[in-house]
Amino acid sequence: MASGPALALEHVSKTFGDLAAVDDLSFAVREGEVFGFLGGNGAGKTTSLRMVLDIIRPTSGSISVLGRPPGRENAVHLGFLPEERGLYRSMSALDTITYFGRLKGMSPGDARTEGLALLDRFGLSNFAKSTMDKLSKGMAQKVQLATAVVNSPRLLILDEPFSGLDPVNQGLLEDEIKRASAKGATVVFSTHVMQHAERLCDRLLLLAKGQKRFEGTLDEARDLLPARLTVTARGDLGALPGVASVEAGTERGEGWRDQTISLAPGVQAGDLLEHCTANGVALRRFEERRPSLHDVFLYMVGPQEARA
Numbered sequence: 001m002a003s004g005p006a007l008a009l010e011h012v013s014k015t016f017g018d019l020a021a022v023d024d025l026s027f028a029v030r031e032g033e034v035f036g037f038l039g040g041n042g043a044g045k046t047t048s049l050r051m052v053l054d055i056i057r058p059t060s061g062s063i064s065v066l067g068r069p070p071g072r073e074n075a076v077h078l079g080f081l082p083e084e085r086g087l088y089r090s091m092s093a094l095d096t097i098t099y100f101g102r103l104k105g106m107s108p109g110d111a112r113t114e115g116l117a118l119l120d121r122f123g124l125s126n127f128a129k130s131t132m133d134k135l136s137k138g139m140a141q142k143v144q145l146a147t148a149v150v151n152s153p154r155l156l157i158l159d160e161p162f163s164g165l166d167p168v169n170q171g172l173l174e175d176e177i178k179r180a181s182a183k184g185a186t187v188v189f190s191t192h193v194m195q196h197a198e199r200l201c202d203r204l205l206l207l208a209k210g211q212k213r214f215e216g217t218l219d220e221a222r223d224l225l226p227a228r229l230t231v232t233a234r235g236d237l238g239a240l241p242g243v244a245s246v247e248a249g250t251e252r253g254e255g256w257r258d259q260t261i262s263l264a265p266g267v268q269a270g271d272l273l274e275h276c277t278a279n280g281v282a283l284r285r286f287e288e289r290r291p292s293l294h295d296v297f298l299y300m301v302g303p304q305e306a307r308a
């Protein structure tokens, strides 16, 4: 079934006085994908997501959310975890989730049943009746996550969802994102922690100073950086085609030596391996060291921006 993107921004800019917080930003999130919105502090992530949610309006450009302009009509299909968490302090955890479910058009019974199921999944069953002000920060954040997913939204938008959660709860959140995705939801989450994106995203966008630096899959992001290899070989491989540089490592005896090789842009590890095999270059070890998303981020946006 052909369908348009779940979310599309076209030449969107948002200025605050002289500052272009979001600068001519275009990207599209396909229906059903998990999309990482990555950037350092102040890159423009929250501003972008707020425009998608119609909390603020773009200075210029256009946005399409589930095929419509941002606005109230979309609300029942959306789930949103804002960066600034905040819920009614004197409402119980279960009532809070039920309330949000009802706001999204659920019946009181369905909202409550789903609320109880979520509290159970999040390890908060014993706190269903506790008021929000009695919960720890992490617990309150899980309740807030529950309010975002209670209606099984078609498009789930999470702004820095991992911040403030301990490793166990970060894992629980990752599971919840995978669960929503498996049920067919489109998930967009912002983060400056690359490891989460590395584990979860189908595609991602790198944002710096309000501008898009990259949009694509994790593999495409990694391909931006020259591949690096660790090999144990006899002789110097520096003269082989496709090798950009060689760093000599530990001597292993009888002429064998560890070497760290950087390949020229566009050259794949397999190309070099093929050449070695075809030309009788003896190898004892041949390991590709794929760049991490963090490496890509540093390469694309620089250490200044990456320091989050």
Ligand SMILES: Nc1ncnc2c1ncn2[C@@H]1O[C@H](COP(=O)(O)OP(=O)(O)OP(=O)(O)O)[C@@H](O)[C@H]1O
Pocket: 016, 019, 021, 039, 040, 041, 042, 043, 044, 045, 046, 047, 048, 083, 192
């Ligand atoms: N209402 C506002 N008025 C003036 N400037 C703003 C406003 N909102 C955001 N900005 C500025 O726009 C830029 C982008 O901010 P934004 O919150 O979108 O970044 P972010 O990528 O979400 O960063 P963080 O990870 O730190 O939350 C920042 O320089 C910020 O100071």
